[in-house]
Amino acid sequence: MPDITSEAKRIYYKVVRSRRRTMCIEVKDDASVIVRAPLHTAQQAVDRFVRDKAPWIVRHLARLSAQPVRQFARGESFPYLGREYSLVVESNGGWPHVQLEGDKLVACVTGDTSPGSPALKAALLSWYLDQAASVMSARVDALVRQTGLTPSRVRIRAQTRRWGSCSLKASVNLNWRLIMAPQAVLDYVIVHELCHLKRHDHSRQFWDLVASFVPDYRAHRKWLRENGARLKL
Numbered sequence: 001m002p003d004i005t006s007e008a009k010r011i012y013y014k015v016v017r018s019r020r021r022t023m024c025i026e027v028k029d030d031a032s033v034i035v036r037a038p039l040h041t042a043q044q045a046v047d048r049f050v051r052d053k054a055p056w057i058v059r060h061l062a063r064l065s066a067q068p069v070r071q072f073a074r075g076e077s078f079p080y081l082g083r084e085y086s087l088v089v090e091s092n093g094g095w096p097h098v099q100l101e102g103d104k105l106v107a108c109v110t111g112d113t114s115p116g117s118p119a120l121k122a123a124l125l126s127w128y129l130d131q132a133a134s135v136m137s138a139r140v141d142a143l144v145r146q147t148g149l150t151p152s153r154v155r156i157r158a159q160t161r162r163w164g165s166c167s168l169k170a171s172v173n174l175n176w177r178l179i180m181a182p183q184a185v186l187d188y189v190i191v192h193e194l195c196h197l198k199r200h201d202h203s204r205q206f207w208d209l210v211a212s213f214v215p216d217y218r219a220h221r222k223w224l225r226e227n228g229a230r231l232k233l
């Protein structure tokens with residue numbers, strides 16, 4: 001794996017060459033760095049590009065490592081539709097259930113209620129997935145009506161790194177973690193994927209189409225770049 005050293009930090013990165021015209025860099029949630037480059041780009045040119053972008057990469061990696069690991073402890077903050085809720089854990093003898101009460105996220109679990117217990121984690125994950133299924137499906141329906149862009153099917157997925165994707169068969173996938181983001185950001189990602197039904201690229205025309213439905217989409221992209229790593233259990 002190639003690497004460069006910037007400000008005494010070594011940056012390892014992977015190069016993915018494809019039919020594209022420009023180079024870009026992605027820093028993944030797992031802190032891996034990927035450089036996407038046109039097919040015949042020389043390694044020297046890639047190195048130079050990474051060196052130029054090194055301050056940005058270092059900042060991004062620092063932000064990722066600053067993310068606290070969730071403890072699933074009482075009083076810890078959990079995001080839902082862009083707001084933070086403080087976790088309350090109660091023990092009950094019946095079915096585990098989770099609900100919002102004011103600014104609290106109340107989890108009633110059977111058995112082990114200690115921070116990070118499997119029962120507590122499972123109850124919270126299943127609550128988030130349920131909310132994602134109902135809220136996100138309703139937003140998809142509303143935005144399909146608003147844009148007139150209809151996918152063949154929509155799936156809300158747990159096993160994906162991306163926020164959303166759209167296949168050539170017009171099937172849209174959305175990451176359940178978007179339920180943690182403000183609704184305007186969730187809406188933007190849905191509209192983004194619906195617009196791919198018309199254009200399967202990120203051309204000027206694609207962004208113009210996105211902007212016709214979400215004029216301030218740039219602010220939402222920025223929000224995701226800055227806060228996306230925080231949206232996880």
Ligand SMILES: [Zn+2]
Nearest residue numbers: 192196201202
């Ligand atoms: Zn896209």
